[in-house]
Amino acid sequence: MDFSDGQKLIPPQALTRGPDVLRPSSVNARYGRGQTAFFYTRYPDDRGRRLHAFSAGTGHEQHITDPDVLKGFFGPNLDAVLPEISYTRTIYSDERDPDTGGYREIGQKQDFDHWKVRELALKNNLIGRHGSISGVEVVMFWGIPPEGGWHLVKGALDELHVGDNARIANGNEELGPVWKFKEALGEALASKKKLTVDQDLDRIRALSRYHTATGAEKEALKKRYGFGGGKLDYPDTSKMSPEEISAYPWKRGHWRMKAKELGMPDPFDYGEVTLCGFARWLKLVEGSAA
Numbered sequence: 001m002d003f004s005d006g007q008k009l010i011p012p013q014a015l016t017r018g019p020d021v022l023r024p025s026s027v028n029a030r031y032g033r034g035q036t037a038f039f040y041t042r043y044p045d046d047r048g049r050r051l052h053a054f055s056a057g058t059g060h061e062q063h064i065t066d067p068d069v070l071k072g073f074f075g076p077n078l079d080a081v082l083p084e085i086s087y088t089r090t091i092y093s094d095e096r097d098p099d100t101g102g103y104r105e106i107g108q109k110q111d112f113d114h115w116k117v118r119e120l121a122l123k124n125n126l127i128g129r130h131g132s133i134s135g136v137e138v139v140m141f142w143g144i145p146p147e148g149g150w151h152l153v154k155g156a157l158d159e160l161h162v163g164d165n166a167r168i169a170n171g172n173e174e175l176g177p178v179w180k181f182k183e184a185l186g187e188a189l190a191s192k193k194k195l196t197v198d199q200d201l202d203r204i205r206a207l208s209r210y211h212t213a214t215g216a217e218k219e220a221l222k223k224r225y226g227f228g229g230g231k232l233d234y235p236d237t238s239k240m241s242p243e244e245i246s247a248y249p250w251k252r253g254h255w256r257m258k259a260k261e262l263g264m265p266d267p268f269d270y271g272e273v274t275l276c277g278f279a280r281w282l283k284l285v286e287g288s289a290a
Contacts, residue, residue, distance in 0.1 A: 003183070022133075022140060032133040035131040038160065088111075091105070115209070143170065170204070207227060
């Protein structure tokens with residue numbers, strides 16, 4: 001289902017790592033301001049809830065194995081899924097054994113593989129974040145279920161009280177505004193048109209894995225999918241309003257590119273700046289801009 005309005009209001013570099021742009025302390029968090037991390041589940045929990053929302057600084061892995069969330073993800077199929085997502089973990093005493101020097105086993109408990117939970121949950125549920133990027137309200141998903149996914153999106157938007165002019169993103173792709181999504185969904189339902197989700201779900205899942213992967217796994221994902229790149233472009237400020245310029249997420253690289261374009265010393269090469277004098281550098285830039 002296409003609901004693009006032809007606009008791209010989210011800076012491309014803010015989308016390179018998906019919804020993590022709305023997680024404080026993440027690599028590209030400087031572009032966004034997170035409000036909420038959430039799950040929107042296919043089934044209600046025992047209290048009838050389908051939306052499970054947490055503070056923006058919360059990682060999904062911190063709550064993805066909560067009993068209510070698991071019930072919401074898998075519903076009547078939870079018991080059948082448990083062997084795939086759980087394992088038995090040995091519990092050890094806090095004190096060392098005086099004879100062996102090791103820690104004594106005191107029992108066992110059931111634990112969960114949060115990555116396996118996430119992998120299976122994405123087939124029928126929504127995992128995402130809500131906040132703003134460059135002053136634009138956004139709701140971002142780590143994939144949309146192929147079957148019934150758009151109905152879940154509608155439910156999540158309503159329960160999160162997302163504004164009609166907010167932008168919807170899936171993985172690292174901006175899809176369009178909420179108002180146009182609701183309009184397109186209404187038309188599709190009225191015409192009984194089959195609803196489909198156009199997405200590379202394998203890539204979205206890999207992107208989700210990439211943001212916490214380390215070492216060889218991270219390098220493998222980077223090589224296979226081209227993650228971790230992202231070209232830094234200096235925008236055409238002549239086509240931007242003063243408000244857009246002030247809200248743009250400028251990076252050090254932008255200033256270096258502009259200085260090079262003007263034939264100026266690198267503003268972050270302190271030797272160069274000291275040599276010509278910082279006051280002189282500012283005057284040269286002002287003169288060039290004029």
